[in-house]
Amino acid sequence: MRRFYFLVCSLVLFSSFIVLNADASSFSFRRADGGKLIGKVVESPGNAGVSFATIALLTKDSTLTEGVVADENGVFTMSNVKPGSYILRVTNMGYQTLFVAKVSVAPESSIVDLGNLTLLPEAQKLNEVVVRGEKSMIVDDIDKKTINIGKDLLATSNNVSDLLEKLPAVSLDENGNPQVRGKGNVVVLIDGKPSSLYGNDLPTILQSFPANLIERIDVMTTPSAKYEGDGASGVIDIITKKSKIRGINGGTRVSLGNKDNYNGSGNISLKTGKLGMNATVSGGVRNMYWKRRLNRENFAAAQTTTLAQAGRGQNEGNNLFSRIGANYDFNDKNSLEAGINYSRDHSDNNSTLLNQTGLTNGTITEEFIRKSKSNGNGDNVNMSVDYRHKFAEKDHQLSFTANYSIGSSDGESSFNLESEIESLVKQQRTFRDNKGKSLFLNSDYTWPITPKSTLEVGVRSRISSNDNTNAFYTYNTDQQDFVFDPAISNIFGYSDALYTGFMTFSQKTDLWGLRAGLRVTDYNQKIKQISINNEFGVHFLTLVPSLALTRKINDESQFKLNYSRRVQRPEAGMLNPYTDISDPRNIQSGNPNLKPEFVHKAEMGYSNYESSGGWGPSLFMDYSNNAITRIRTIDEEGVSLTRYDNVGRELSYGFETDFSQKIGESVKLNASGRVFRSEVVSDIAQIDNRTWSYSGNLNAFITLPMDFRASAYLNYEGPRAIAQGTREGVFVANMGIRKDLLEKKATLSFNIQDIFLSRAYKSQLSTETYNQNSLWQQTNRMLNLTFQYRFGKISASGDDA
Template sequence: MKNVRFLNIITLITLCHTVFAFPNNYTFPVNITKTPVTDGGKLIGKVVESPANTVVSFATVALLASRDSTLANGVVADENGVFTITNVSPGNYILRVTNMGYQTRVVANVKVAAEGNLVDLGNIVLVAEAQKLSEVLVKGERSMIVDDIDKKMVTIGKDLLANSNNVSDLLEKIPAVSLDENGNPQVRGKGNVVVLIDGKPSNLYGSDLPTILQSFPANLIERIDVMTTPSAKYEGEGASGVIDIITKKSKIRGTNGGMRLSLGNKNNHNASGNLNYRAGKFGLNASLSGNTRAMTWKRTLSRDNFISENTSHLEQSGKGGNNGNNTFGRVGMNYDINEKNSLELGMNYSRDNSRNNSNLLNETSLVPGVVSESFRRINRGKGNGNNVNFNFDYRKKFADKDHQFNFTSSYSLGGSDGESYYMQESAIDSLMRSQQNLRHSNRKSLFLNTDYTWPITPKSTLEVGLRSRMSSNDNTNSFYNMNRETGSYEFDQNISNVFAYSDATYTGLMTFSQKTDLWGMRAGLRVTDYNQNIDQISIGREFGVHFLTLVPSLALTRKLGESSQMKLNYSRRVQRPEADWLNPYTDVSDPRNVKSGNPNLRPEFTHKAEMGYSNYESSGGFGPSLFMDYSNNAITQIRTIDESGISLTRYDNVGRELAYGLETDFSQKIGEVLKINGSGRFFRSEVVSTLAQINNRTWSYSGNLNAFITLPADFRVSAYVNYEGPRAIAQGTREGVFIANMGIRKDFLEKKATISFNVQDIFLSRAYKSQLNTATYSQNSYWQQTNRLVNLTFQYRFGKISAGGNDA
């Protein structure tokens, strides 16, 4: 029945286009006139390709004033290459014609006389990039922030790539984005972020987000879009925001590619290569990467338990490490059926192997300074997983280039296996034990996405879309205790769990955009029907959840100048409980701090508002904004203590969370030597719950800074610092975290090759501290990464590296 509804909606969209669409021979004029005039001359011409004078569709034609090269007027050529520029004041001009895949053509000394009103420029001939030399040098790169109506787009340039091996490295350098101790992205210091890859959910590439981000090569990324108040066009989930990672899709004719090798200390190595080929209507791209990684850590936990008559004290201290290797491969094909229709096919494959170990000493005292019981818990674990993802995309353009129909789909399947061995050593016989934990999972998911964009008028656009996502996951989590008499492991049903879950999400969305010379508006509504079923097979318990959510959004912009604008954004977000949060299985890997799910969780709804100003030019700019996030049923982890001093942590809807403050990002090029960019914010965070007896409020500040210094002989030095200030969390406070990285690079072989030396976490300051205080306990915890990462990287590029660009 749902498939029938889906087809009916598609039919309706097609019918709307048939009834309301403009004739095929009608083209909307594109007017980017800087200063409108009421009367003047007219320029006409046609853009063609050398040597056969074939039509070049939709080239950008800019008319520049001869005296200072400022933009005077401009249009986009139609599908036949014809352009007309009207209302041109008398004077001398320069005509600049650009189009992806072609060399920029500049026509000087274009004169418009006072007495003449028509200038025929004839054919403007462009030369395809494929006709240039077989080796093309990089002219430059951009690390430029573009402020759109509902997002900020950060172009990934050469500076960021030089000291970034993977997407995780890139995200740490993006304004407002940081990573927590597990490698999960945060926006404005908070988790619950939706991460997309080319507009599709990142979980199509695997179940573990940090592993996905670490395996995705940085040199495949074109830009990263950050949405702190996303419009209804994007995923409704993610209380903190949405990050969309846009990969490169080369349209350049010929062959280009590159390779990268990074050697690091403590077995942190990375190698990758990519190749792109395009001839005529056909394009092919492929990439392969592999890495080995190793990280060591130490942790402490100190807790006073007040719940029983006699206060007990728990002290934990230990260290451990995680290491592994990952392989990632990608192949894609695109084919332009004609000027209006194109297809893309792709496949991604990843495989990850991990090893982890920990050694944790647990000491409990009933009398200060006197240890009543002590045991050491040693863990050795390993795991592996794989994932394959298939993509099919179809795009149809109509007479107006902004009039489009897109269909995208992804299907992925994968699985993982793991095993952990716990050895508990103690002088107390009852505390000695040996346990085995075996894990296995299989997953699959299907994502379908349909978008229709209809420019109703040259200044107003309607977008409608349908989304459906279906996934399933079967999990087995088996615990075994060793029988000390027989020496064999015996299955423990009380702490084992076999469960399966499936979910299905059906979404309809609509956005309407209206633009004038000064004002812009985008209003949207997203309706999502979410269904989830969890089956605890091991105990014969099955339950499901169903949520119907509405996510409205509104964005307003007002241009103040050629590059400056004000904007006001509002969005309602929803954080639906994840399967692991709902599943009431109890994790006893740390027997003094156990974890469990909560099947009674409800969705968290967050209201997000932002008012900002932005002014970005080629030399730099800044974008300050006031922001506010409010939720009255926030999902967060709550820790409770029983009389034996064992804590239970699970997610719960605690009450009200509020954050508000001032944030700005900035970039500036200072002369020809120094370029800086970064972001900073000063904010208030509050977590309040009468039921849970929580009332935490604090002022704080955070920020990051990237600096790039150009030295003689093609050397460039880069430095990166990030500080995430303290903030209120449920039941306590999390302290600030400081990170500093530094690198130096040199281009050679006519800028086709780069060698760089980088140091991450220079001061070994990646430490996470928190204090929790309730009526029943007081706890301080500390976690720190203990190995500094140092690597030497060589990168080589060949072929058609760039279709142009400006040095930045």
């Protein structure tokens, strides 16, 4: 805890130093006093201001001398411009680049008014996007949706986890794992690379990654063959900011929350000449309280019994994330980027659970209280190198990426069972020691065959290994000591090697667009149950095709049809046969006999986006005939065993749309919603669940007097069919208010998450051997006050740093 307080104090001092010195002449990039250029960037037709356009001042040999970013209304000011003749370049996503020649600044001039600089909307291309409104709005592409992380989302989000739950079709489960259209098994990438390179615990990674490092997030519900075939529900690619313009910029953020929840971060980027550097550090303390309830009727024995569980717990921890990177542009055709990331996480968990077993007439036959404590530590180091080469031929490009990651985690847990029945009294301990490493290699080549057709090919390899030790000890009253129990302990080794190649072909005409692709993957798994000297391996060769078609209606609208085949390969945790008996009435185990799940995904949609807003409705279908899901069985003692299995057919289909609208100058709305049917059917497991449901979310941003802005977020994930039962709907409501300070270089914001404490996860399961109702809910409402300060003449992404 003291280490985090030291980090927060350091960040506050760093913020104060920046505030006092950001405008001082000590920056080596500050030029001598000169003229001032002013102007406004507008779009045609209508002359509406273009928010956050990038304005660069070039010499006659195209050397960059100054750069600024326009404000929300397209207005910009460029100060301290030396006398001379320049070329002005104006760029913004979705518009044609504008060059203004012979911009002259005379020695005697103080202000040069350039008036309105008009950008023309760029005609939609196959591999480009159409901007819909301001930077924080959604962008539609042929095979993905892009969400630009503007200032509104940043003001209401401290980390990537906060950002994700505001995106169309994306939600988080009770553990913080992303879901797409209400389903898990989502591949999360960071800059196109597996998030596992940053560590094995995805929720912790997302909570540790500062939101202000993110430029945009791409959500792909029917990914092209360019992306790895994993992720039956879809792919989320988190794109971080890059320093592209000469200068120095950065920011700090400190957030104070109730119930001992705090976090802080600082980042700085430097670009001078051919060299760019960036550094980031963030840390946080999290504290979450929860309650759990379970009621079950067990029919497996001759006489029906009941199980009632009620418990509460606390999960607390702290994390640290840091990275440093550098990029060097050798020339206009060759660039190199390298970086290293370090993350550390510590957790402490405590819980108390009352267990009552009885008969249907209300008689309690046995009762005990299970008290558990656990702690864990995790470290991960990731090193990366990226090289890009542009050939002399126009737009030919070769890229190469190498990533190496090494991590470890350890921890221990204690379980004490207290009861008046002597045979139930137990003391147990487990010790965990996990180590892993992975190597990721990637190379892509882009070849524009003609001005209207492009071929892209690539190869990937990923090699990883994990060693997991779970040692279980039970207290022996005769020996007065904890004794190792080999029957439920496990040493588990896992390694995999993936080799894959892909090819995509894109063709466009004035009205039609096509992108077709095929990925071939050779995948090998080796599993070692070292404790029982058992070893086996599996091998899969898979084909993942994809197809996307678009038909342009006009400059703002198009139809599209997408298809993709996905594969979910069993992960190490699903395969590990280790039996977790921390809850003796509900034990869990892996299944080393799992087979891959193949999912067919299809989508047909229409989009129409204009400067004031738009919408993108679509019909979708996901189908799998070998679905991997959790199955629960009950024995005669009323003890349940849960493990993953291949159960049979899983189908979901429905209607989905996203929507954005600007109402006047004060209100912006982003929303998405869907109506769908989910079905899980298995003759072998005797499952037949079919449910109609609906889900949706709404983001509203409102401009108030005195430079205040308010925001509200609502999300509802409707009930859906799951194996052996139904999961109920979940509603979440958040809100916030913010104010810009210090000439919009700083922001003070106040946010409330889960206003009504309605994020409750409930499920009902029913089979021939049992009926069960369960609840898990976080019980502390999250409030936080956040201060953010940004410095520098220009940001890395053309938005708030």
